Amino acid sequence: xxxxxxxxxxxxxxxxxxxxxxxxxxxxxxxxxxxxxxxxxxxxxxxxxxxxxxxxxxxxxxxxxxxxxxxxxxxxxxxxxxxxxxxxxxxxxxxxxxxxxxxxxxxxxxxxxxxxxxxxxxxxxxxxxxxxxxxxxxxxxxxxxxxxxxxxxxxxxxxxxxxxxxxxxxxxxxxxxxxxxxxxxxxxxxxxxxxxxxxxxxxxxxxxxxxxxxxxxxxxxxxxxxxxxxxxxxxxxxxxxxxxxxxxxxxxxxxxxxxxxxxxxxxxxxxxxxxxxxxxxxxxxxxxxxxxxxxxxxxxxxxxxxx
Numbered sequence: 001x002x003x004x005x006x007x008x009x010x011x012x013x014x015x016x017x018x019x020x021x022x023x024x025x026x027x028x029x030x031x032x033x034x035x036x037x038x039x040x041x042x043x044x045x046x047x048x049x050x051x052x053x054x055x056x057x058x059x060x061x062x063x064x065x066x067x068x069x070x071x072x073x074x075x076x077x078x079x080x081x082x083x084x085x086x087x088x089x090x091x092x093x094x095x096x097x098x099x100x101x102x103x104x105x106x107x108x109x110x111x112x113x114x115x116x117x118x119x120x121x122x123x124x125x126x127x128x129x130x131x132x133x134x135x136x137x138x139x140x141x142x143x144x145x146x147x148x149x150x151x152x153x154x155x156x157x158x159x160x161x162x163x164x165x166x167x168x169x170x171x172x173x174x175x176x177x178x179x180x181x182x183x184x185x186x187x188x189x190x191x192x193x194x195x196x197x198x199x200x201x202x203x204x205x206x207x208x209x210x211x212x213x214x215x216x217x218x219x220x221x222x223x224x225x226x227x228x229x230x231x232x233x234x235x236x237x238x239x240x241x242x243x244x245x246x247x248x249x250x251x252x253x254x255x256x257x258x259x260x261x262x263x264x265x266x267x268x269x270x271x272x273x274x275x276x277x278x279x280x281x282x283x284x285x286x287x288x289x290x291x292x293x294x295x296x297x298x299x300x301x302x303x304x305x306x307x
Contacts, residue, residue, distance in 0.1 A: 017057055017096070017099075017101065018040075018043060018047065020099075021043070021092055021095050022036055022039065022040055024095060025039060025091070029183075030183050030184045031182075031183055031184075032160075032182055032183065032184060034160055035182065035183075038084075038088075039088050039091070039092075042084065042085045042088035042089075043088055043089075043092055045068070045072075045085070046068050046085070046088070046089050046092070049064070049067065049068040049071060050064065053067070057096055057101050057102065058096075058101050058102055058103070060093065060096070060102060060106070061106070062106055062109060062110065065086075065089055065093075065106070065110065068085075068089065069082055069085070069086060072085055086110075090107045090110060093105070093106050093107055093110075094107050120253075120254075120257040120261075120287060120288070121248070121254065121257065122254065122257045122258045122261045122262075123246060123250065123254065123258060125258075125262060127244065127246055128153060128255075128258055128262075130244040130245065130246070131149065131237075131240055131241055131244045131246065131250070132146070132149050132150060132153065132194075133244075134149075134240035134241075134243040134244040135149070135240060141206070141223075143198070143201050143202040143205055143206040144202050144206050144207070144210070144220060144221070145236055145240065146198050146202075147195070147198040147199045147201070147202040147220075148162070148220055148228075148233065148236065149236075149237070149240065149255075150192075150194050150195040150198040150199075151191065151195045151198070151199065152237075152252060152255045152256070152259075153195075153255045153258060153259055154190075154191055154192040154194065154195035154259075155177065155179070155189045155190075155191060155192075155195070155259070155276075156189075156255070156256045156259030156260055156263075156276060156277055157179055157189070157256065158181070158252075158253070158256060159230050159233050159234065159252035159253070160230060161179050161180065161181060162220070162233060162252070163218075163220075163227065163228065163229060163230055163233070164180055165177065165179075165218070165219045165220075166217035166218060166219065167217045167219060168217065169219075170191070170199070170219070172191070172196050172199060172200060172203075175190055175191050175192070175193075175196055176188055176189065176190050176191060177189055177191055179278065181278035182278065182280075183280070185278060185280075187275065187276075187278050189276055199219075207219075207221060210222070210223070210225050211225050212225045213225075214226065220233075230252075233252055234251060234252055237250060237251060237252050237254075237255070238250060238251065256277070257288070259276075259277075260273050260276075260277055260285070260288040261288045263276070264288050264289060270282060270285055270286065270289065273285055273288065
């Protein structure tokens with residue numbers, strides 16, 4: 001007995017529409033290559049979910065998005081990761097609607113999962129000083145590592161921005177650098193005397209020896225004369241944090257948090273810190289406006305009529 005089988009459609013090929021979307025956010029929206037790569041990774045998982053359910057791009061429904069988010073939750077992803085995936089899907093669906101592929105703009109009925117805005121972990125200024133002095137004067141990479149740490153704390157740059165620095169990005173005489181941030185937005189950041197001194201010694205002594213016969217404009221170089229990448233820098237920061245006796249994990253982003261928090265505690269204007277960090281929205285900068293217990297007690301004793 002022959003059983004009639006339902007013909008199955010061929011697997012959906014993501015290349016055309018997804019490639020158009022990635023080109024759109026890179027060329028027209030001006031997102032950085034790293035951001036586009038993150039979108040591509042998140043979108044691949046959403047696309048696989050659509051393929052498994054045999055759903056064409058023009059047929060996507062709110063339920064398909066919900067199913068994808070539930071799968072991420074069942075896999076044990078953190079809420080912050082699910083929120084990031086959700087944001088990627090929203091941008092993609094809005095693109096499909098603008099391209100007339102998806103008739104309905106589903107984003108108008110989609111509410112992002114809520115997540116707590118946590119206060120970033122920072123280390124005290126005395127701990128930062130210990131970290132900056134952790135490189136050993138006898139170490140062959142002392143000048144490079146000291147310059148790297150001083151620059152990161154002096155500018156609050158993201159590690160990806162540090163990696164992207166070139167020789168023509170920094171003017172040591174005037175004491176500033178040009179930094180390319182998220183969305184290819186350029187900003188000018190002061191460097192500070194300690195970082196200028198450290199960079200000057202590194203430029204004059206160690207960098208030429210590391211460079212050797214190589215040709216690169218990257219500032220921070222490895223033993224082989226190649227540019228340091230994000231992983232290299234993360235390991236260096238972690239290494240010196242351990243040497244400095246800092247108990248919990250310290251990352252390059254910790255120095256960015258310290259830069260912002262210490263500036264605000266020192267009286268810097270919130271809008272100025274926003275500009276230095278390269279934040280598009282001041283609400284992102286406001287997470288650094290928390291105050292520590294000692295500062296709270298001091299303000300209370302100084303300002304309250306009955307301390």
